[in-house]
Amino acid sequence: METLTAKALVVGAGPVGLTAAIALASSGLDTVLIARAAPADNRTTALLGGSVTALQTLGVWSHCQDHTAPLRTLRIADDTNRLIRAPEARFEAGELDLDAFGWNIENRHLIAALEKRAGELPNLKRFAQDASAIEIGDAQVTARTQDGTSIGAPIAIGADGRKSLCRAAAKIEVSGWGYPQVALTLIVKHSRPHQNISTEFHTESGPFTLVPLSGNRSSIVCVVNPAEGELLRAMDAPALAQEMERRSHSILGRVEIEPGMGFFPLAVETASSFAGSRIALAGEAAHRIPPIGAQGLNLGLRDAALIAEFAAQAHREGRDIGNAELLARYDRERRADVTSRTLAVDLLNRTLLSGFLPLQGMRGLGMTLMNTLVPLRRAVMREGIAPSSAQPRLMRGEQIA
Numbered sequence: 001m002e003t004l005t006a007k008a009l010v011v012g013a014g015p016v017g018l019t020a021a022i023a024l025a026s027s028g029l030d031t032v033l034i035a036r037a038a039p040a041d042n043r044t045t046a047l048l049g050g051s052v053t054a055l056q057t058l059g060v061w062s063h064c065q066d067h068t069a070p071l072r073t074l075r076i077a078d079d080t081n082r083l084i085r086a087p088e089a090r091f092e093a094g095e096l097d098l099d100a101f102g103w104n105i106e107n108r109h110l111i112a113a114l115e116k117r118a119g120e121l122p123n124l125k126r127f128a129q130d131a132s133a134i135e136i137g138d139a140q141v142t143a144r145t146q147d148g149t150s151i152g153a154p155i156a157i158g159a160d161g162r163k164s165l166c167r168a169a170a171k172i173e174v175s176g177w178g179y180p181q182v183a184l185t186l187i188v189k190h191s192r193p194h195q196n197i198s199t200e201f202h203t204e205s206g207p208f209t210l211v212p213l214s215g216n217r218s219s220i221v222c223v224v225n226p227a228e229g230e231l232l233r234a235m236d237a238p239a240l241a242q243e244m245e246r247r248s249h250s251i252l253g254r255v256e257i258e259p260g261m262g263f264f265p266l267a268v269e270t271a272s273s274f275a276g277s278r279i280a281l282a283g284e285a286a287h288r289i290p291p292i293g294a295q296g297l298n299l300g301l302r303d304a305a306l307i308a309e310f311a312a313q314a315h316r317e318g319r320d321i322g323n324a325e326l327l328a329r330y331d332r333e334r335r336a337d338v339t340s341r342t343l344a345v346d347l348l349n350r351t352l353l354s355g356f357l358p359l360q361g362m363r364g365l366g367m368t369l370m371n372t373l374v375p376l377r378r379a380v381m382r383e384g385i386a387p388s389s390a391q392p393r394l395m396r397g398e399q400i401a
């Protein structure tokens, strides 16, 4: 049985784990990534400004840029049949002097670009297997791989998703709530150009969102109640295409469904701490929110960037990179960002689901104010694409080495 040591361990090779491993290795830390290739994922991600800057800084963006589509306009249309309907809201990136709010990419292309960059870094070693056990000691954390290899390091980044083994090893609890909703994810070709406009139709069961991809293609995230979700899931491709065209009010013309569909129950889950002894949790191991407003992975990338920044700084200063003070600071700083976004997404979703008239009135008023009050609209747009608090250095285009 082989025993190895590293400066940092990362468990999980979804987009967050890969980004954390690349950031740690790029900062000069000998890093071990324990993860087999991520399973197929037909979702797409709207990468907001800071995430794109971080991927550029880490040398990932050039590997995937050709597969992205800029999001220049965001439209929100009330598609409910309620008494109080909100006016349409339209946000232009140009109003903030930005080229785009973000860039949409299929997760498979993002993961391929991250994998490619990870393979270019000589001090990033990969074990293409699951971690089967995580043991936490005073001075180091040890991961055991399925073939019996042990790897010890002063810090482990648990980016191993919702059922995180790292989180369980650190005895960190998770709390949250579910929604009576599921999200169906599809990719479609369409006959009319999307003109880089992302449209969100708000319906009584949740948002129906069309997000541009490169070419005459878009991703659809269709949030519905579970029974409706099952009906949609059982449809054949032509019937589903017709239904998606109906729900999109034919704004993209004729629709054709590409193979593959995702089906995700909606929930909020938050770890009671984002760090434990010698373990930092990142991405869905730490927090899960509904796919509304394109926040989830952008939060996860900020987790990855911040923990790598803290570890690199401690290493430069000759300090223990998994020390308790560093991990407590990581927990504190990431919690503020995650909590504010979780609450905003939850509130928006609840105002849609609720048949309660004052709540619908509040949503209508909010939209009206955003249409008429330019400073408010700009503030909402700015906060939507980046937190007002300081962002990790990678998100500002600064190296962390």
Ligand SMILES: Cc1cc2nc3c(=O)[nH]c(=O)nc-3n(C[C@H](O)[C@H](O)[C@H](O)COP(=O)(O)OP(=O)(O)OC[C@H]3O[C@@H](n4cnc5c(N)ncnc54)[C@H](O)[C@@H]3O)c2cc1C
Pocket (backbone or CB within 6 Å): 011, 012, 013, 014, 015, 016, 017, 034, 035, 036, 037, 038, 039, 043, 044, 045, 046, 047, 129, 130, 131, 132, 159, 160, 161, 162, 163, 164, 165, 183, 184, 185, 221, 262, 264, 282, 283, 284, 285, 291, 294, 295, 296, 297, 298, 299, 300
């Ligand atoms: C419908 C939908 C649409 C979304 N759209 C957006 C969007 O537009 N913008 C946005 O920012 N976010 C979006 N999100 C959120 C985003 O998809 C997630 O935040 C993101 O996928 C989480 O990445 P992750 O790397 O943390 O987790 P995962 O992608 O779940 O990766 C975890 C990895 O860990 C591995 N693993 C698990 N256990 C072990 C182990 N023991 N050892 C080794 N490896 C292990 C798994 O195999 C997996 O590869 C969306 C989510 C949904 C459901």
